Amino acid sequence: MNKLLIVGTVAYDAIESPFGKTDKILGGAATYIGLSASFFKVQSAIVSVIGEDFEQEHIDLLKSRNIDLTGLETVKGGKTFFWSGRYHNDLNSRDTLVTELNVLADFNPIVPEHFKDADVVMLGNLHPIVQSGVLDQMTVKPKLVVLDTMNFWMDCALPELLDVMKRVDVITINDEEARQLSGEYSLVKAAAKIHTMGPQYVVIKKGEHGALLFNNKQVFFAPALPLEDVFDPTGAGDTFAGGFAGYIAQSENVSFENMKNGIIYGSNMASFCVEKFGTERMASLRKEEVLERLQQFRALTQFDIALEEEE
Amino acid sequence: MNKLLIVGTVAYDAIESPFGKTDKILGGAATYIGLSASFFKVQSAIVSVIGEDFEQEHIDLLKSRNIDLTGLETVKGGKTFFWSGRYHNDLNSRDTLVTELNVLADFNPIVPEHFKDADVVMLGNLHPIVQSGVLDQMTVKPKLVVLDTMNFWMDCALPELLDVMKRVDVITINDEEARQLSGEYSLVKAAAKIHTMGPQYVVIKKGEHGALLFNNKQVFFAPALPLEDVFDPTGAGDTFAGGFAGYIAQSENVSFENMKNGIIYGSNMASFCVEKFGTERMASLRKEEVLERLQQFRALTQFDIALEEEE
Numbered sequence: 001m002n003k004l005l006i007v008g009t010v011a012y013d014a015i016e017s018p019f020g021k022t023d024k025i026l027g028g029a030a031t032y033i034g035l036s037a038s039f040f041k042v043q044s045a046i047v048s049v050i051g052e053d054f055e056q057e058h059i060d061l062l063k064s065r066n067i068d069l070t071g072l073e074t075v076k077g078g079k080t081f082f083w084s085g086r087y088h089n090d091l092n093s094r095d096t097l098v099t100e101l102n103v104l105a106d107f108n109p110i111v112p113e114h115f116k117d118a119d120v121v122m123l124g125n126l127h128p129i130v131q132s133g134v135l136d137q138m139t140v141k142p143k144l145v146v147l148d149t150m151n152f153w154m155d156c157a158l159p160e161l162l163d164v165m166k167r168v169d170v171i172t173i174n175d176e177e178a179r180q181l182s183g184e185y186s187l188v189k190a191a192a193k194i195h196t197m198g199p200q201y202v203v204i205k206k207g208e209h210g211a212l213l214f215n216n217k218q219v220f221f222a223p224a225l226p227l228e229d230v231f232d233p234t235g236a237g238d239t240f241a242g243g244f245a246g247y248i249a250q251s252e253n254v255s256f257e258n259m260k261n262g263i264i265y266g267s268n269m270a271s272f273c274v275e276k277f278g279t280e281r282m283a284s285l286r287k288e289e290v291l292e293r294l295q296q297f298r299a300l301t302q303f304d305i306a307l308e309e310e311e
Numbered sequence: 312m313n314k315l316l317i318v319g320t321v322a323y324d325a326i327e328s329p330f331g332k333t334d335k336i337l338g339g340a341a342t343y344i345g346l347s348a349s350f351f352k353v354q355s356a357i358v359s360v361i362g363e364d365f366e367q368e369h370i371d372l373l374k375s376r377n378i379d380l381t382g383l384e385t386v387k388g389g390k391t392f393f394w395s396g397r398y399h400n401d402l403n404s405r406d407t408l409v410t411e412l413n414v415l416a417d418f419n420p421i422v423p424e425h426f427k428d429a430d431v432v433m434l435g436n437l438h439p440i441v442q443s444g445v446l447d448q449m450t451v452k453p454k455l456v457v458l459d460t461m462n463f464w465m466d467c468a469l470p471e472l473l474d475v476m477k478r479v480d481v482i483t484i485n486d487e488e489a490r491q492l493s494g495e496y497s498l499v500k501a502a503a504k505i506h507t508m509g510p511q512y513v514v515i516k517k518g519e520h521g522a523l524l525f526n527n528k529q530v531f532f533a534p535a536l537p538l539e540d541v542f543d544p545t546g547a548g549d550t551f552a553g554g555f556a557g558y559i560a561q562s563e564n565v566s567f568e569n570m571k572n573g574i575i576y577g578s579n580m581a582s583f584c585v586e587k588f589g590t591e592r593m594a595s596l597r598k599e600e601v602l603e604r605l606q607q608f609r610a611l612t613q614f615d616i617a618l619e620e621e622e
Contacts, residue, residue, distance in 0.1 A: 090496070185401070188539045209520040212537060221534045221611050226523060228499045260614045294616065300532050301612050303571045305605065 004044040008124020014084040025278040029124035032235035036242025038065035040250040047071035051078035070112040078103035111137040120249040128160040166198040225271040243269030315355040319435020325395040336589040340435035343546035347553025349376035351561040358382035362389035381423040389414035422448040431560040439471040477509040536582040554580030
């Protein structure tokens with residue numbers, strides 16, 4: 001089985017949305033990526049940091065998905081990274097209410113020996129220096145390195161972000177971040193500019209409006225599944241990235257054609273994530289549901305215009 | 312050849328966008344619909360009204376596309392409907408600067424005798440009473456009636472709009488209008504509610520984010536083609552509707568499967584419309600370009616996830 005190395009936050013979140021409010025619940029980029037990737041035949045590991053307050057049931061959840069936690073450091077007397085946010089009525093924007101870095105402030109990632117030859121590395125949203133630090137430890141060049149980041153690092157650590165971007169194959173960012181990073185409003189132009197910064201493949205996530213995959217002049221689009229209700233978008237982007245990275249790691253194929261499938265699977269997984277608060281839906285999800293939804297994605301997007309009609 | 316009857320405005324527009332400004336240029340829903348539908352093998356006719364100021368070159372343009380203008384009334388001494396608007400920087404919203412109804416104020420549509428048996432009727436955006444008045448004149452029940460409308464009529468003529476909605480098969484509206492009409496934020500729920508108002512098929516246009524086609528539990532999505540530059544979105548929705556109606560009229564097939572192709576063609580045509588100001592791009596467009604772009608839509612959306620990977 002291929003190895004997928006996941007780096008990112010493991011956190012507690014408190015979320016308010018028009019549909020309700022949660023106390024501290026399990027969250028974090030690496031958590032969502034790991035849960036999502038666990039639906040594929042991969043051997044995955046999380047490199048992250050938690051405090052002593054991190055609950056055993058959440059460790060157990062990740063372990064039950066066969067995620068290697070050797071690289072999950074517990075800081076004695078420390079507190080787990082905490083984020084709290086409130087979504088606006090349209091769920092497309094949110095205010096951050098609280099960010100407590102806690103143990104994340106001094107995080108020094110250690111890649112376990114047996115994952116230094118991982119086939120795919122998924123660098124979840126974190127300080128770009130931490131992301132680079134993980135790549136430094138790889139003893140075998142990965143077949144694919146995927147980077148997720150956010151506007152915060154563009155504001156506060158742009159040189160470091162540009163450094164790590166030169167070392168990755170795929171970047172996944174949202175539309176507003178792509179515009180900020182490139183200075184281009186058109187996403188086609190934005191992707192072209194981001195290519196020149198390093199990544200050969202640029203994935204632009206547009207939330208409820210789907211995701212675009214660019215590779216030079218080639219472009220592919222995966223829609224979001226139209227849903228009756230979206231309860232909580234938290235983690236949807238990470239779940240998307242986890243589905244993408246998990247599928248690519250499983251299929252051992254880093255062609256553009258196969259990446260198309262990867263972003264379809266990413267959208268597929270993300271469509272579940274938003275159905276309940278936090279990781280709740282991902283924790284209860286079964287593989288059969290994923291395959292059933294793949295058929296829905298087919299029905300949603302596949303058409304057949306006969307050739308003779310084109311003449 | 313099948314007959315397509317088009318009702319809507321024929322107008323002059325003055326447009327300001329971040330990319331420039333136009334004097335009075337040709338516009339109007341029926342104009343865009345007619346130009347778009349002319350790329351399909353259909354015999355189409357426009358029912359509309361113009362003033363004496365309407366220029367011969369614009370009559371000639373429509374005639375050159377084999378559009379029957381018997382139903383295009385010229386009001387002696389009258390002035391053509393005029394609209395002026397300014398787009399915001401993101402091109403997703405606009406302010407109306409001027410609306411001069413002129414000859415449209417007293418428009419009484421007369422369907423030409425030889426189009427009272429049209430196969431497809433495309434009711435472009437107009438007062439719902441005018442739209443109903445056109446349906447009243449049909450002597451043979453059309454195979455398909457498509458209705459386009461806008462928020463203005465929901466505000467000012469809702470009972471009349473609800474009346475005409477009961478008489479149509481397909482409604483095309485944008486996302487905000489679907490939300491307003493249904494009172495539902497979720498587009499899935501909005502479409503379900505709009506179904507109960509009459510139309511069996513609901514097409515929700517999301518501009519640069521594509522279009523959704525709903526038929527009860529079935530849903531299909533056509534993305535917008537990612538473009539380097541969008542110059543002017545004016546007429547894109549009408550061009551979409553014209554591509555849809557033109558394709559359906561040509562193919563004589565009103566199944567859901569074929570309507571999928573219809574909205575792909577709608578998106579295809581609209582992707583050209585926005586490339587230049589007003590009708591400029593549609594006037595210079597060649598059929599080969601449409602077919603070439605169909606391949607781009609295929610590449611953009613079609614994927615092939617092998618069955619064995621699903622097990």
